[in-house]
Amino acid sequence: MxxxxxxxxxxxxxxxxxxxxxxxxxxxxxxxxxxxxxxxxxxxxxxxxxxxxxxxxxxxxxxxxxxxxxxxxxxxxxxxxxxxxxxxxxxxxxxxxxxxxxxxxxxxxxxxxxxxxxxxxxxxxxxxxxxxxxxxxxxxxxxxxxxxxxxxxxxxxxxxxxxGPLPKDELSKTSWKAGTRLVTDPGDRPIRAEDLEVGAVAQTLPEITKGAERALSDIGKDAVLLIRLRPEEFNLDAERLSWTHEGIIAFSKICSHMGCAVALYEQQTKHLLCPCHQSTFDVTRAAKVIFGPAARPLPQLAITVDSEGYLVAKQPFTEPVGPSFWERSS
Ligand code: FES
Incomplete structure (x- = not known):
């Protein structure tokens, strides 16, 4: 030793x-x-x-x-x-x-x-x-x-x-399809453009068949915020402008950072704010991120009205909603 x-x-x-x-x-x-x-x-x-x-x-x-x-x-x-x-x-x-x-x-x-x-x-x-x-x-x-x-x-x-199994592309799918009506949450009542005043904001969900149960997991992915501005307040390209209807614009409510509900709307600045980490999205510029850790805008849902004047989705979301974990590199 x-x-x-x-x-x-x-x-x-x-x-x-x-x-x-x-x-x-x-x-x-x-x-x-x-x-x-x-x-x-x-x-x-x-x-x-x-x-x-x-x-x-x-x-x-x-x-x-x-x-x-x-x-x-x-x-x-x-x-x-x-x-x-x-x-x-x-x-x-x-x-x-x-x-x-x-x-x-x-x-x-x-x-x-x-x-x-x-x-x-x-x-x-x-x-x-x-x-x-x-x-x-x-x-x-x-x-x-x-x-x-x-x-x-x-x-x-x-x-x-x-x-459990990997989610594969499940997270990129929502219930929104072309022609799906937007309904109030709560209440499940179809919405007309005139129901929203300029400056108003409302949470909506896709309409489901009468008597059907809405799955909790779908509510998490499908929640959409409707906001009404004056049409001249938008600063959008022609395509994104065509996704709005009479000043009404729709975004996924699920924060693109980590999936919290984007719940605060500042009427004066027209900013949506996520309470979790303060990501801030500019509604006039297609929910562009102007502050905070979110890496991409809130996905915009293209909307129009059907033959009875109710607001409907023009098409499904064109990109995954929610955080970037699975489908994206950003
Ligand atoms: S989850 Fe919205 S900013 Fe982090």
Whole structure:
């Protein structure tokens, strides 16, 4: 040992008492088998957990409650995981207590970084310790531990399934189609241009078939803000101007930064403001970002009126609504 880190027998410690496995090869072999059994039980626990996760449907129940639960999927998943962790811990403890070296030493530390010579000493000592622990010799323990740890390491992978499927292009789809009426929210009443005064703002949703339920996830994507200005107040190109109707312009309400509801409209400045991180959008310039972290304007919904004079979408959104996580690089 070096001068910096020194392992010495402490004369103050009581005399070392050898364990049976230290002196009796039969006892050592028995302890080895016991450790291996514990690791194998741990592996079986992991297999039970993975098997129940994959093969037992979530709606299967047993007749008697275990810890107040009758759901077989949850019970076997939990019991498998508990057995996996419990037995691997027990195996490690039993191994340490019966077979690993247990001589008491005192380590005297001086500096944090050891000289190279000491580091080499350390590697040699670690190797000697591993040899003394019998990892090389005790192939049964080595293999069963490898099996147990390998399977335990795999188990988090299967839980990735709980994150659900990737959204693919789902986030870019909304319920808006050509001819979909804009209705009040709440109230579901179709809206005419004359219902909105200049300076007014209203939240709208796409009309749904009578009696149908509106999915919460759709409300999140479909919400649209209608704002009425005087037509001469717009500063839009010809195409975007043709997407407005008599000074009424429609934007997705979902902030293009991180998806909060853009809920504040300043009538004087004609700015829409997102309360989450203060992104500010200029309504007169097709919701161009003039402040804050949003990287792109709020998508504009092209609108017109149908034969009965109700406001309708001219076409679906031409770009994904909401934040830029999935479909965009901006
Ligand atoms: S979510 Fe709107 S500014 Fe961040």
């Amino acid at each position: 070096s001068n910096e880190i020194e392992a010495i027998k402490d004369p103050g410690l009581p005399a070392h008492v050898h364990r049976r496995a230290d002196t009796d090869p039969k006892a050592a072999k028995k302890a080895e088998r016991q450790v291996a059994i514990l690791f194998i039980l741990s592996a079986l626990g992991t297999v039970t957990m993975i098997g129940s996760y994959i093969f037992i449907p979530q709606d299967v129940f047993i007749f008697f409650p275990v810890l107040g639960n009758t759901n077989a999927h949850q019970l076997f998943l939990g019991l498998g995981m508990a057995a996996s962790l419990f037995f691997i811990g027990m195996g490690a403890i039993h191994w340490a207590k019966t077979l690993m070296p247990d001589e008491e030493v005192v380590i005297q530390r001086h500096e944090f970084r050891s000289p190279d010579e000491d580091r080499e000493d350390f590697v040699a000592t670690a190797k000697a310790g591993a040899a003394a622990a019998g990892l090389g010799r005790r192939s049964l323990i080595k293999r069963s531990l490898g099996l147990s740890l390998g399977l335990a390491g795999l188990s988090p992978l299967i839980l990735l399934r709980d994150l």
